[in-house]
Every structure is written in C-alpha cells, then in structure tokens.
Amino acid sequence: MSSSRKPQLRSVCRTAFAATSAALAGVLLAACGGGGGSSTGTQSGPVHIKVWAWYPQFKQVVAQFNKTHKDVQVDWVQAGVGQDEYTKLKTALKAGQGAPDVVMLEFQELPTIQLTKGLLDMGKYGANADKGNYVSWAWNQASDGDHVYAIPVDGGPMAMMYRADLFKKYNLKVPTTWAEYKEEAAKLHKADPSAYMTDFGSDETAAGWRQGLMWQAGSRPYKYSASKLPNIGVKLNDDNAKKVYDYWGDLVKNKLVDTASYATTDFYNGLGTGKYATYIAAGWGPGYLSSVAAKTSGKWRVAPLPQWTAGAGAQGDWGGSSFSVTSQTKHPKEATEVARELFGTSEAAWKIGIDQAYLFPLSNPILNGAYFKSKKYDFFGGQQINSVFVPAANGISTFDWSPFQDYAYNTDTSEVGKALQGQTAWSSVNDNVQQQVTSYAGKQGFKVSK
Template sequence: MRVRSSGPGRRPLAAAPGRRPLAAAVAVVVALLLAACSSDGGGRQDGPVTIKVWAWYPAFQGVVDLFNRTHTDIRIEWTNAGTGQDQYTKLQTALKAGKGAPDVVMLEFQELPTFQLTKHLVDLGEYGANDLRGNYVDWAWKQVSNGDSVYAIPVDAGPMAMLYRQDIFDRFGLSVPKTWAEFKEQAQKLKAAAPEVFMTDFGANDGGFMTGLMWQAGARPFDYDVANPQLIDVNVNSDPAKKVMAYWEDLVDSGLADTTAYGTTDFYNGLGSGKYATYLAAGWGPGYLASVAKTTAGKWRAAPLPQWTAGENAQGDWGGSSFAVTDQTKHPEQATRVAMELFGANKDAWKIGIDEAFLFPTATPILEWDYFRTKEYEFFGGQKVNEVFVPAYNGIEEFDWSPFNSYSFNQLTTAVGQAVEKQASWPDALDTVQRNITAYASNQGFKVSQ
C-alpha cells in the first residue's frame, strides 16, 4: 500500500491553526494504514522479509549464507535451538505459549504427526508446495503430506546399508552376505577365527535404528492418518517385528554381535579399532563414520543391507528430516519459499549438504545428479557408495509414525535395553511395549485398535 506524495517540487500547504485536529487525525489514519501494509504477510514492505529458522544441520551456516546471497526479498535468521528432543521441547513450549516459535523449523519425519495433531503447522499446499511433488519418491512425499495438504518439505533421509571392513573380510575369508542367514553364517566364521571381533554392534539405545530394521522386515507398528487424528492402530509386537528381535537376540547371546550403546566413546572406539567388522548404517553413515573413525580410512566398503528373503529388495529408513512452517509466522508465503528453497533441488546448497554435512538428499534431481550418485569416497577406497544407498532409498515403502513418537521410542529402547541387560526375551519386550503404548494412547484420548 502506498500513500500519494505531494509530488516533486511541491511544498505541502501549511495547516491553519483551526484545522490541526483534522490534520492530526489524517496522520493517524495514514500511520495505521502503513503499519497494516508492513505487517501483512502478503503485503509489500521496505526491505527483505525476515524469516526465522530453527535447525541443527551440520555446516548449515553456509547454506543460510548462500540463500541470503541469492535472495533479495527474504533474509534468513538462523538459530540452532538444540538437537532433536532439546529443540522439540523448546518448540512445544513456544507453540503452547503462542509466541517465540520460528517461522520455519527442522522436524524429523517421525515427529511431524505430533505437531500436525496440535494444528501448529501451516498447510504449505496453499502456497505452492504441491508443485514439488514430482521431485520426490512416493514414500518420502507421503511422510510430509496428506492428500493435497503438505505439512513440510523433505530434506534428507536415512536409507540403510551395510558398511564393512574390507581388510577384516579379506583377512578371515569372509564373503559379503546377501541375506540375514548368510550374515549369521559369516559372523560365526569370524568368531571362530577371531573371538575378539564382533560381526557388528546392535544399538538397543537407538529407537530409529531398531525401527529401521523392523521396517525392512515388513513391520508397521502404527497405522495413523492425520485426517482421522483420534484413531490409531498399534501393532508394535507384530510377527515381523518379533522376527527381527529374535534374530538379534540370538546373535547377541551367541557372542556374534555386541550391544555397546550407539553414540558413546566405546562405540566410536570400536569402529576405529577393528572391534566391529560391519556397521549397519543409514545414508548419512558414510560421512559420520569418516568423522569418528579417521584412522580406518580406505578400509571400509558399502554393500546393500542383507535381505530376509534372497533376491528381494526390502528396505527400511533410519532418520530423515524436513522443513515445516509454524502457525506463528506472519509471512506464510515467504516462509514456504524458504522451506522449499533452502535445500530443495539447489545444487550449490546440496554441495554443502553432501560434502560438509553428510546429508543424504531426498530430492530426485539431486539423487540423479552425477556429482552425488557417482561421487567417489576416499574413505571407502574410492567406492561410489551412493550407488548402494540410492537404490535402497528408492526401494523403501510407506510407513506411518505415531503422534507420540518420543514416548514410543522411549518405551522401545527401555524395554529392549532391559531385555539385553537381564538376558530376557527380546520378542517378549515388544509385548511390554505394546501394552504400554496402547494404555498410553487410550489415556490420551485416542481410539486404539490392535
């Protein structure tokens, strides 16, 4: 909105003493109209619109700087409000208070239903987000959308594969397993030749890791649709899930797999010392491994995740994130653009994301980009490891999360962790999780089916 000026070279008429109240009234009206124009999310304003972003991606400052250099109408102010649950707690507090939330926020896939349920996410479909649907495979787009409603823009994902020590495999004559049965056979062969070496480590403290393995086996612990938010099907202790738990319990009890907690110093030392012959990793794993086991550079290789049935291409995902827009934004259109364009299919941004942040992209144009797909990793002896992870990503099938994922993951890691510590039944631990989650969901007002 603009106010007509008196024109070049024209001097405004002096107000007569008796007409000052009218002039003052006009000035107030003009000021109010100008304020309305500048505060309107869709209106014009002097200078760029400031969009506040919360995220904890590594090397993210470079991505923010790139965006600000290449956009004159929007300026990003970035805050690292904490990693994972630390950020979510602050976000929930701000949303509940009605103030203090960012315009755009990084949310992991599994957390989206929680914020959708409380109706604090803007429908980006109203601002053109559906134009990007063709840039993402079906499962990834459905993680962030429901019909034509879009609640976030996918950024990265965690398709799973097996990273293995080529030198250890060569030394003990191991072959790369294609099935989980073969994985156990090679683990037994390794244990017989080198009792101090484990085939791998099972991180019972990581709900995302365990869920990824169960996802691959066909388990679907929840059936949930944000369009019917009070209905949920809970099936944590399904036969496929129990099959996974029974398999890993057997490997651990046989001394073939370790149970050192992920993310600990002992785990990092194990990756670097040769204690583990394999690391079951997500798409961000190659960069992560290179950062925590630098002395093993050149010794690792990547192979597809073993299958439960020979010849199949069943896959699971461990991790993945997106950008959502909160209902506290005053600029939903510009905030949506930020969510869509910060990474999106921007190759310059993704060079930072790939090379410095070790992210695995979800956008098909980036996945098909030669720079990414055929990138040679010195840490893996020059192997093009993304030629392993990209087919895994494309093979992932749909998966629903609950709107109380933090509680679900806590129940899973607690129950399985206790089973490991007490040498109790791992499949029975899932029965405990099933009971606890069902009771919790019912107490929260959900109509639960099993």
C-alpha cells in the first residue's frame, strides 16, 4: 500500500538528507544489509515480534496471524503513516535502539534504509523460497541477488478510471492511446469549459504518480544495486521521460486538465462533482475513490491505461509496500517468519486486505486467484475491475529506485511547479532535474554514470 490513502495521497518523504553522506561513507565499500541478533531459544512461551505498520484493518490481520501461529506472536504498533514512521525508524536506527523487529516500508524507501545497514538479509533465514510467490518486478525491488531485504505486500498498477455517465453524455470514446486521450479531452472541454479530462498531479504528493507515468512510457531513471556501491546510473532526462512532460505540459497549457494539488478539497470535489471525467489511478485507487467520491457510486468504470503505441501493453506502478526486518531484531528467524507470513499467501489475511483495506496483492496465488480476479465492485457498476488491474500488474517491467529518492521527488516537484508558473519550459524540466540530482548524488559520495 502507499501512504497516499485518505486523508492524503501518496506522501513524498521530506526528510533532509544531511545524514546521507555520513551513512554512505560507512557502507560504500561493504554490501548493504543488516546483521541482527539471533534467537536465544531460552525464553519460555512464544517469541513476540514488534511490527510497525499502517495498513487499514491491520488489527484483524494481526489477530489472524496470532490465531494460526503458536510459537510466534505479533505485537502491532501504529508508529505513524509514511514519513512519520520513516522518521522514527531512521532515528531509532541511528541511535542503535528502539527500532521494531519488522517494519512496513514503501518500495521507494528500501534503498535509503538499506544504505544505512538498517535491514536484515532475510535470505539467510529462508526468504528466497518465496521468490516465485510474487510478481517479478516487485521481488526485484525487494532483493539484490540472493539477498532479500523485504517481502512484497501490495502494489499500485495503474489504469484509467472514468465516469461512464459523462462519457455517454458528451459522446466520448474510451481512449486506448494517449493521442486519443488528448483528442477526447479537447472534445470534453469544448462541450463544457468547466469540465476537465482529469487533474494533473503537480504537487509533491503526486510525485509517485508522475514517476509511474514515466515508468509506463519506458523511462528507467536509475540503475542501482547495493552490491555495486558506490556506482549508480542516473538518467532522469531520457527521451521517454521528456515525452511525458511534453505531453502533460501541453494539456495543461491548453487547459484540458486541471492542476489542483492532490489531497486537497478542490481535488476531492473534482472527483465527486463531475469536474473530472477520468482519474489515472493505481490498484489501490478503488478504495480511495469510493471514499472521497461516495455519491458517484455506480457511475465509474475502469479501463486499461492509454498507451503511447497502440496495442503495446506497457504498464506503470504508483505505490507499493513491503515488510522488512530491521537489523536491531533479537529474533531474526522469527521476525523473518512474520514478514513472510503476515500476508504472504494467506487467503484469510488477504480476504481482509482485499475486502476491507482495498490492498492490491502482489502475491501471485492471490493476485491471479479466482476470488480477486472475479470480484465485482458495486461502486464501479458491478464491473470486475481486476480484469483490468491484474494484467496491468503482471505486465509491469523492472524498475530501480535510488537511495536519494526523496531528494529526486522533491526536485522534480519544484521544477514542475516552475513550469506551471511559466518560469521554465516544460521541455526543460527533466534536464533541470537531472542536473540537480546528479550533482547532489556526487556530493554524497556516489559515482554517477548517465
């Protein structure tokens, strides 16, 4: 899951990376990972594992785990959502005490925490056996060869949600390409100047949304492996990234899309009043949309993400989370068991996750199982929306994150903001971000290649 659920969309960590250079200096010449303590086997009764997580309805998932595990019990702490949790975790890791045994981390945060040797290599405790249980792109983000630093839980494959009633009213065609999307956007705005095809996520809470669109377009901004430190490839201004901002910049300039900040009243109202005819969303979006636009129930449908090349089937992801074991655990074996099995392939846990928390599973048996794929959603007029989202999830290709993702997201948001204000050309945004991020990375001790 992502920290993008109500009351706010995906949060971008704002923590300054003043400590990055110091952390990097200590680990650049060593493989990133955690040592961790070991179970003594001397205590009586079950081993208690402390878990930090913010999943909705997680109390029920914990209860299900504890009911089915005799020797290991989970003690759940809600230590904050997104950045609030990460700040506490980084503080505890730096202090050498106070971190949980198991922690929920979004995928883009893994390289940053891993860099500080804050994560245990669960591959030493049997986690590699789970590789085939997960979609490959998520497993690749959670591991480095045979080193496993996280167990995937949920993701955010992207698709297009649209108001079927508005499409019928304005005789709009459901677009299959981005060129068609632009054509239909112009047709809509001509018919009703107060309506927009969608909202362009320009603020920091939408940084992951913009990255997901570039992911789908074929951009791969980083080449990163902890085992190859201090080397990292950074290419934030490749042609595929540039075409995304050229495209959306043109839609903005022609007033075919709105530019309200995500996670604001204006944005929520746009989804709920018919101001926006589509919402380019993630697999967790159905739960979010049904919450903020409840009065529009039955009017929405889901279609595949428009393509840059007709029939290409390219996909992107916005959001996703995992369970990691921290290097401070005294019970690495049991903590790994918890990380692997809290959700894992448990049908009981995932029924809670799917029906009540609107999580999008990355576990292959659940993702491709009949229950999830055939589930009908009243909010979407009874549509089996996962017949769209599941192929999207299975079609996502490999993508690397960087250990300075927060800085990159914040820089991108700043440059996009300048373009919106007319202070810089949309065609220059990616180049400006590339220059600033590579400069920053070099100052932190990384050897950057393009």
